[in-house]
Amino acid sequence: xxxxxxxxxxxxxxxxxxxxxxxxxxxxxxxxxxxxxxxxxxxxxxxxxxxxxxxxxxxxxxxxxxxxxxxxxxxxxxxxxxxxxxxxxxxxxxxxxxxxxxxxxxxxxxxxxxxxxxxxxxxxxxxxxxxxxxxxxxxxxxxxxxxxxxxxxxxxxxxxxxxxxxxxxxxxxxxxxxxxxxxxxxxxxxxxxxxxxxxxxxxxxxxxxxxxxxxxxxxxxxxxxxxxxxxxxxxxxxxxxxxxxxxxxxxxxxxxxxxxxxxxxxxxxxxxxxxxxxxxxxxxxxxxxxxxxxxxxxxxxxxxxxxxxxxxxxxxxxxxxxxxxxxxxxxxxxxxxxxxxxxxxxxxxxxxxxxxxxxxxxxxxxxxxxxxxxxxxxxxxxxxxxxxxxxxxxxxxxxxxxxxxxxxxxxxxxxxxxxxxxxxxxxxxxxxxxxxxxxxxxxxxxxxxxxxxxxxxxxxxxxxxxxxxxxxxxxxxxxxxxxxxxxxxxxxxxxxxxxxxxxxxxxxxxxxxxxxxxxxxxxxxxxxxxxxxxxxxxxxxxxxxxxxxxxxxxxxxxxxxxxxxxxxxxxxxxxxxxxxxxxxxxxxxxxxxxx
RNA sequence: GCGCCCGUAGCUCAAUUGGAUAGAGCGUCGGUCUACGGAACCGAAGGUUACAGGUUCGAAUCCUGUCGGGCGCACCA
Numbered sequence: 001x002x003x004x005x006x007x008x009x010x011x012x013x014x015x016x017x018x019x020x021x022x023x024x025x026x027x028x029x030x031x032x033x034x035x036x037x038x039x040x041x042x043x044x045x046x047x048x049x050x051x052x053x054x055x056x057x058x059x060x061x062x063x064x065x066x067x068x069x070x071x072x073x074x075x076x077x078x079x080x081x082x083x084x085x086x087x088x089x090x091x092x093x094x095x096x097x098x099x100x101x102x103x104x105x106x107x108x109x110x111x112x113x114x115x116x117x118x119x120x121x122x123x124x125x126x127x128x129x130x131x132x133x134x135x136x137x138x139x140x141x142x143x144x145x146x147x148x149x150x151x152x153x154x155x156x157x158x159x160x161x162x163x164x165x166x167x168x169x170x171x172x173x174x175x176x177x178x179x180x181x182x183x184x185x186x187x188x189x190x191x192x193x194x195x196x197x198x199x200x201x202x203x204x205x206x207x208x209x210x211x212x213x214x215x216x217x218x219x220x221x222x223x224x225x226x227x228x229x230x231x232x233x234x235x236x237x238x239x240x241x242x243x244x245x246x247x248x249x250x251x252x253x254x255x256x257x258x259x260x261x262x263x264x265x266x267x268x269x270x271x272x273x274x275x276x277x278x279x280x281x282x283x284x285x286x287x288x289x290x291x292x293x294x295x296x297x298x299x300x301x302x303x304x305x306x307x308x309x310x311x312x313x314x315x316x317x318x319x320x321x322x323x324x325x326x327x328x329x330x331x332x333x334x335x336x337x338x339x340x341x342x343x344x345x346x347x348x349x350x351x352x353x354x355x356x357x358x359x360x361x362x363x364x365x366x367x368x369x370x371x372x373x374x375x376x377x378x379x380x381x382x383x384x385x386x387x388x389x390x391x392x393x394x395x396x397x398x399x400x401x402x403x404x405x406x407x408x409x410x411x412x413x414x415x416x417x418x419x420x421x422x423x424x425x426x427x428x429x430x431x432x433x434x435x436x437x438x439x440x441x442x443x444x445x446x447x448x449x450x451x452x453x454x455x456x457x458x459x460x461x462x463x464x465x466x467x468x469x470x471x472x473x474x475x476x477x478x479x480x481x482x483x484x485x486x487x488x489x490x491x492x493x494x495x496x497x498x499x500x501x502x503x504x505x506x507x508x509x510x511x512x513x514x515x516x517x518x519x520x521x522x523x524x525x526x527x528x529x530x531x532x533x534x535x536x537x538x539x540x541x542x543x544x545x546x547x548x549x550x551x552x553x554x555x556x557x558x559x560x561x562x563x564x565x566x567x568x569x570x571x572x573x574x575x576x577x578x579x580x581x582x583x584x585x586x587x588x589x590x591x592x593x594x595x
Numbered sequence: 596g597c598g599c600c601c602g603u604a605g606c607u608c609a610a611u612u613g614g615a616u617a618g619a620g621c622g623u624c625g626g627u628c629u630a631c632g633g634a635a636c637c638g639a640a641g642g643u644u645a646c647a648g649g650u651u652c653g654a655a656u657c658c659u660g661u662c663g664g665g666c667g668c669a670c671c672a
Contacts, residue, residue, distance in 0.1 A: 042614055049651085162669095298669070314668075319670085330672095354666055450607095454608085468620035468621065524611090526612050550635070554637090595632095
């Protein structure tokens, strides 16, 4: 189904052209108030200004030329020149059947499929995943789901922090522990040794400061890693692979579509870094100067328009005075790989807003170097912080970052307590499953439903509430629809047959029509969410859908033996399918049949 | 100091990117129900969109300034 806004826009644009000879935007949006209809066109205002006409008179001309009676009731002109449109029930009914007949809910694929690289999550190997990784991980995942669903070729990239100075000391400590175990005639149990990777990190750091011998070993380790020593690389690989297990468990818990297939960490680019620097040294700007120059001992690129706090040109440092490379260098190498090897048309970076300057400079340097042309779109998708109830960044009482695992476990635990209370007769297995879906879903949904650019206050009580725009409310709405189906089967109604028997949905009740109108807007909501990569548009849509369903549910008994029943069963079925698709396929939140 | 983001109901947040009378949820107050899950639904009250100017048919949204908050600004990521 072509989305309704586009369909109406085409007609109005054509009418404008016919009435005035001008090509102008129809500016169709959903009506600001349902009393005005379903959609409105504000195109007459802009054009009237341009032509120095009266907008109301212009709107009248446009409406006179408008051919839209297959979609809408007769258009109305209101106020200073709004064109108000109300969908014909027949049009709504027809589209309802198309959604029912199409496994993808009749959502149109993009006419311009692209290869889109999405860089998200990117945990640091030497740390457990904490609350700071939550937003990037799930926002990125949702963006991938939405892009993939409308037909783009999505390449997920997990740019993990698996290379750098800290691995010298980690490998050295790991090596010591292996040797120690060997002396005792035992084998080191890697998963146990590294279970608390941060404690391991702290221990190594401590030793560096207090134990000169260890510090020396750490230097040897880092030198060994850089020169490709098999022994040290083996140690490094063990550490990396065991930490990966940790966050793969988290991804599984979160139902995020990341696996080892998507990992392409900093270490993958280590052989390309010198080349990046050399290339930038050789490239010349328009004045014939090399792009990369030495400044205070470091190799830097100075993209235009960036200043330090002293007011000097701001460097993008790609090689430190001591010869080491930085994350800027790695990001440049990764960007080149994504363009040249992955053939990206677009690259989306999902990291917090604090890295804005870094990405602005990265993009500027890449363009200056000619690595990307104007057809390639680079996006830095920023987001705000997760705050505690006190309005400050969420920390534990002792001031540490909250571990993602602890946070999710707590959410599931609280959800379980609610299930125990509300539905004690369910089996232990079912309770477990529901608690998991509700707890994890609540955390994710709360994040998605906030505007990603602002900070938000993390509150278990709010996100687990049954009221309002929350995961449990949505999951409950789904469970309630599904229970109608169960009830119907108990009464001996063959639901599938009855739904298939609907040749023309009969949308006579206002609540039926309102629900149906909302159902056919699903594709539009995905487009809107994608245009700015903001999942909260999608959660808004789903919440409104659940509310429309509630209205319908109260007003229209479904299971009574009346001619209205087949259409009502169809509406229930499509509501369930839409909620499930939105929650599971796009947001990655599990639905349950009962809760 | 410079740059970026932000300031919307008592609280937590929206507002489809410049559209009509700024919307939800929580909390408060009042109501509904012998139907399919009351874990529901309906209604009321609550606003000078931080403040002051400006742009235009029209501003929470764009511009300027002020105040308040967050973040960032040369070798960490």
